[in-house]
Amino acid sequence: MNQQTLPETDANLNSKLATLRRHIQHTIVGQGSLIERLLIGLLADGHLLLEGLPGLAKTTAVHTLADGMALSFRRIQFTPDLIPGDITGTEIFLSQAGEFKFIEGPIFNEIILADEINRAPPKVQSALLEAMQERQVTVAGMTRTLPAVFQVIATQNPLEQEGTYPLPEAQLDRFLMKVELDYPQQDDELEILKRETERLQHGGRESGLAVLSPDEIIAARDQVNAIYMDEMLARYCVTLVNATRNPGAWIAEAKEWLAYGASPRATLALARCARALAYLRQRDFVEPADIVDLADDVLGHRIGLSFAARAEGITARQIIQQLVDIVPIP
The missing domain is CATH 1.10.8.80 (Magnesium chelatase subunit I, C-Terminal domain)
Structure with missing residues (x-):
C-alpha cells in the first residue's frame, strides 16, 4: 500500500460504506460519534455496547444499521424472566419420531440487538459469552457454529436505573467498544421533531437499502486488517x-x-x-x-x-x- 490514500480497488466498498453512513444519518440526527463507531464495530468485527438513558435512539440506530445491510437481524429484548435457552435455543423431544430436535434460538442470526441487556440476570447475560468470543454455541453437549458475519450490539441503561444488573467483567471485556450517549443538542432535537413529523405524514418507517452483503463486509474487513x-x-x-x-x-x-x-x-x-x-x-x-x-x-x-x-x-x-x-x- 502507498500509505497515502486507499487504492482504487477499494472504491466500490468505500462508496457502499458512505451510502450506509448516509442511510443511518437520515434516521439518526446528530450522534456522529455513535454512527462512526457503529461502522467501526462492523469493520473491526467486534461487538458494541451502547449505554444511555431511555429515548436516546440506541435501538433505532441498530435497527437502521441492520436495515442497510443484507444480513439476518434479530432483536432480543432482555427481561428479568428470560432464561439462557431463550437466547441460544433448546432441544425438544418429538414423541412421534422418538428423538430430540434442536430449535435454534435468535442468536443464530448475523446482527443481534441485545436490547437493555442489563435488565436480565447475570446467568442470562453469560449465555452470550461463548457466542461473542468463540462464534459458536454449545447446547446439550453439541457445538454449533454461528454465521461468518456475527455481531452483537447491546444496549443498556445506566446502572443507576432501577431494575438493572451490572454486566460481568468477563463479558464487558468481550465488547470491542462501549459507547456512551448523551442528550442531543437543541438544534438536533428540533430536526428530530421535523423528521418524525415528515415520517408520519408519509406513511411511517422507510425500508432499508441492503447496501452491503456478507461477502462484501468480509472483504472490507480484510482491507481493514491490511x-x-x-x-x-x-x-x-x-x-x-x-x-x-x-x-x-x-x-x-x-x-x-x-x-x-x-x-x-x-x-x-x-x-x-x-x-x-x-x-x-x-x-x-x-x-x-x-x-x-x-x-x-x-x-x-x-x-x-x-x-x-x-x-x-x-x-x-x-x-x-x-x-x-x-x-x-x-
Whole structure:
C-alpha cells in the first residue's frame, strides 16, 4: 500500500460504506460519534455496547444499521424472566419420531440487538459469552457454529436505573467498544421533531437499502486488517494499555484509583479499531489521532474502579483521558 490514500480497488466498498453512513444519518440526527463507531464495530468485527438513558435512539440506530445491510437481524429484548435457552435455543423431544430436535434460538442470526441487556440476570447475560468470543454455541453437549458475519450490539441503561444488573467483567471485556450517549443538542432535537413529523405524514418507517452483503463486509474487513500501523504506534497502544495497570507511574494520585487495568484483549481491540477508523477516513495507514480518538470507548469499560475512586466521584473515562493526556504520543 502507498500509505497515502486507499487504492482504487477499494472504491466500490468505500462508496457502499458512505451510502450506509448516509442511510443511518437520515434516521439518526446528530450522534456522529455513535454512527462512526457503529461502522467501526462492523469493520473491526467486534461487538458494541451502547449505554444511555431511555429515548436516546440506541435501538433505532441498530435497527437502521441492520436495515442497510443484507444480513439476518434479530432483536432480543432482555427481561428479568428470560432464561439462557431463550437466547441460544433448546432441544425438544418429538414423541412421534422418538428423538430430540434442536430449535435454534435468535442468536443464530448475523446482527443481534441485545436490547437493555442489563435488565436480565447475570446467568442470562453469560449465555452470550461463548457466542461473542468463540462464534459458536454449545447446547446439550453439541457445538454449533454461528454465521461468518456475527455481531452483537447491546444496549443498556445506566446502572443507576432501577431494575438493572451490572454486566460481568468477563463479558464487558468481550465488547470491542462501549459507547456512551448523551442528550442531543437543541438544534438536533428540533430536526428530530421535523423528521418524525415528515415520517408520519408519509406513511411511517422507510425500508432499508441492503447496501452491503456478507461477502462484501468480509472483504472490507480484510482491507481493514491490511491497514498499516507503524511499530511506534503499536508501542503507543501497548504503553497506553499498560498505563491502566500501573496508573501511579504516570499520575501519582491515580495509584489508588484502579482495582485492575485493561487486559491484552484491550490492546488488540485498540489496534483493530484504529485501523478501522483510518479506513473510514480514507487512509491506508494509522495516525496517532485514530488511537487517541478511540481510547475512551475501547478502554473505559475494561478497567475497574476502586472504592476510593467511586467515593470521590471519579469515572473510568476521566482516568483514561488523563492517561491519554500524559502518555507521550509518537
